[in-house]
Amino acid sequence: MDTPIRTSPSLLDRIRGRRLATTFTLLATLSVGILVGSVLTHGVSGKEQATVDSSDAKPLVIPSPVTLSNGFSQIVKQVGPAVVNITTDSLPKQSAVKKNHRGQRAPQGGNDDDQQQPGDMQDFFNRFFGGQGGDGDDDGGFGGERKALGSGFIVDSRGYIITNNHVVDKADKIFVRLSTDPDGGAPGEEGRPAHVVGVDKDTDIAVIKIDSKEPLPTVKLGNSDSAQVGDWVLAIGSPFALSKTVTAGIISAKNRSIDEPGPNGVSQSQFQRFIQTDAAINPGNSGGPLVDMAGNVVGMNTAIYTQSMGSQGVGFAMPANTIASVYNMLIGPEHKVVRGSIGISFQPALSSAVGRMYGFTNGVMVSTVTPNGGAAKAGLQPGDVIVSIDGRNIKDGDDLVADISARHVGTMVKLGYLRNGKQETANVAIGDRAKTYSDLAGDNDDNAAPQEEDAGQNKLGITVSAVPPQIATKTGTKGGVLVTTVRPGSFADEINLVKGAIITEINKKPVTNEADYKAIVSALKSKDDVVFVVHYPQQKNSGNSYVGGTLP
Structure with a gap:
């Protein structure tokens, strides 16, 4: 019978054996640590969950509302x-x-x-x-x-x-x-x-x-x-x-x-x-x-x-x-501000050298005089220095403007002024500031049409022109105005008054030309009912179409 031969363990076997022992040792140590930590944690948790006697704590009280000193x-x-x-x-x-x-x-x-x-x-x-x-x-x-x-x-x-x-x-x-x-x-x-x-x-x-x-x-x-x-x-x-x-x-x-x-x-x-x-x-x-x-x-x-x-x-x-x-x-009947005017212009800031040269310290030196204005009719001239209003000395142009603009149109004011160093006085009529300078700018003649045209644009949202003869013949209409533009979102747009329509009546009033149209539209007010009688060039001898609504 063969007898087995005993041999010494190899180096690899010895290393494996030692690693296994070390691993078991570490695991044992960790297990003990976890067990101890659990016990300690349980003790702490127990302390946190213990009931605390708060019978000596005072509840918070919201004070009654008070008025602060700043008000x-x-x-x-x-x-x-x-x-x-x-x-x-x-x-x-x-x-x-x-x-x-x-x-x-x-x-x-x-x-x-x-x-x-x-x-x-x-x-x-x-x-x-x-x-x-x-x-x-x-x-x-x-x-x-x-x-x-x-x-x-x-x-x-x-x-x-x-x-x-x-x-x-x-x-x-x-x-x-x-x-x-x-x-x-x-x-x-x-x-x-x-x-x-x-x-x-x-x-x-x-x-x-x-x-x-x-x-x-x-x-x-x-x-x-x-x-x-x-x-x-x-x-x-x-x-x-x-x-x-x-x-x-x-x-x-x-x-x-x-x-x-x-x-x-x-x-x-x-x-x-x-x-x-x-x-x-x-x-x-x-x-x-x-x-x-x-x-x-x-x-x-x-x-x-x-x-x-x-x-x-x-x-x-x-x-x-x-x-x-x-x-x-x-809020007055005209719904506008009317300011007084004497019909002059002046330079707001003058060098003190100018005052010394022309012999005045306070006052307003006239630059221009509006033809047919109150100052012109009273004889004031460019270069005059206005120094007083109704006996009250004025300081500067702001003082003059504040006083004159607050006065009613048609009233009179006594101006004191210097001419060539000599004191003079004049009684000057107060005019309408807006009208005075509209006249000075020469706008009266060419402003009427744009203002009337603006009424149609602002109130209705449309522009119009005379009806071309060929369109009038095609539609069989006499007179009227042709809608040339319609502003998106406007009153006309909302009531479906379209570009190309011919307006022949507004609120039962005949529209034979642009003058009629402008006169009628200018009189329209907010909340008014507005009804148009219109014809369409696409339809020969078309009958009346009615388009209407209430102005916003």
């Missing part, structure tokens, strides 16, 4: 309900009247009758307050629908609202949301429709109205002359569409002028003297109230200086006294 919240509760949010829609439009020389400044500018024209300041307003700005479409071509945002405040419980002209300028639709209306803006939820009562571009003030079955809350207008630099004020409005937003600051300065020069370097803001404030004003605040600590509106937020498209602590508000004066004229 801001009381002012907001008082004024806030009368502050509104305004949104506007501007539909695509194409200018049919080319710009002319209307409203150009007189040489040396700065006169007491200059009519403010859209320019750098208007672009400034539009850019920073969500106005219609960038009026590129006005020079031709159709643009897209534009929306604008602003604020306003109710001054009459029947629905009369004050805001900025640049908020509603060129708007086809205006909507107002009250503080009690839900925030929105979805189709059909824009707000209550409003219409323009009157505007004054010179002060950038507009009056609009909404219909309401119930009396609306109103603000209380204050006397802006009593406001002092350093007084606390609140600005209330809808910046960036955030309605009912309130910011606080102080009055930083008064009687501040924003000199936005026109093409010839002359300020275009002759009637704009602002209250400056550091209360935060942003796009959408425009037209909202600036309120003092008595809850009185002392100004209307109008403009800001900024390099960031937001508030940098330099805002401007139109004083309440100016607002009240303009408002009272805009």
Whole structure:
């Protein structure tokens, strides 16, 4: 029988044996560690879950409401309900009247009758307050629908609202949301429709109205002359569409002028003297109230200086006294502001050397005299220096403008002036500033047609022309006007009055030519029913077709 031979283990077997022993040792160590950790963790968990006696803890108590010393919240509760949010829609439009020389400044500018024209300041307003700005479409071509945002405040419980002209300028639709209306803006939820009562571009003030079955809350207008630099004020409005937003600051300065020069370097803001404030004003605040600590509106937020498209602590508000004066004229029968004029122009800033050479320290040196104006009829000449009004010494051109423009047309004023160093006086009749400088610019003859044509464009959204003889023969119509353009989204577009239609009657009144058409359209007012009798060139000897609707 064979006997097995015993041999010594190889090196590989020894290594394997030792590795296995080491592995078992490590596993045993880890198992002990896990067991100990579990016991310790169980002990800690037990401590955390133990019930703690909190019988000595005192519950928190919400204190009763208290009135803070600054009173801001009381002012907001008082004024806030009368502050509104305004949104506007501007539909695509194409200018049919080319710009002319209307409203150009007189040489040396700065006169007491200059009519403010859209320019750098208007672009400034539009850019920073969500106005219609960038009026590129006005020079031709159709643009897209534009929306604008602003604020306003109710001054009459029947629905009369004050805001900025640049908020509603060129708007086809205006909507107002009250503080009690839900925030929105979805189709059909824009707000209550409003219409323009009157505007004054010179002060950038507009009056609009909404219909309401119930009396609306109103603000209380204050006397802006009593406001002092350093007084606390609140600005209330809808910046960036955030309605009912309130910011606080102080009055930083008064009687501040924003000199936005026109093409010839002359300020275009002759009637704009602002209250400056550091209360935060942003796009959408425009037209909202600036309120003092008595809850009185002392100004209307109008403009800001900024390099960031937001508030940098330099805002401007139109004083309440100016607002009240303009408002009272805009709600009058003519719905416009009439300012007095003596028919002169002057250079607003003169070197002190000029005063020394011509022998005066305070006063206004006449640059031009309007033919047939009050000053011309009283004998004033270029080079005369006006130094007093009704015996009161005047300081400068702003003083002269403020006094004369506030006077009623047809009244008389006694001017004191210097001619060749000699004191003289003259009784001067106050004229209509707008008419005086329209005459000076020679616009009367060529302005009538564009103004009447604008009535058709603005109210109806159409332009018309005489009916060509061949079309009249084809349709068998006598007279009438041919619709040449229809603005998308306009009243005419909404009632399906199409391009190419021939209008022969409006509201039962015959339209035989363009003059008839313009006369009838000029008399139309908001909320009027308008019915057109039309014929279509595509249909020979077609009968009457009736197209109508209610003007917005």
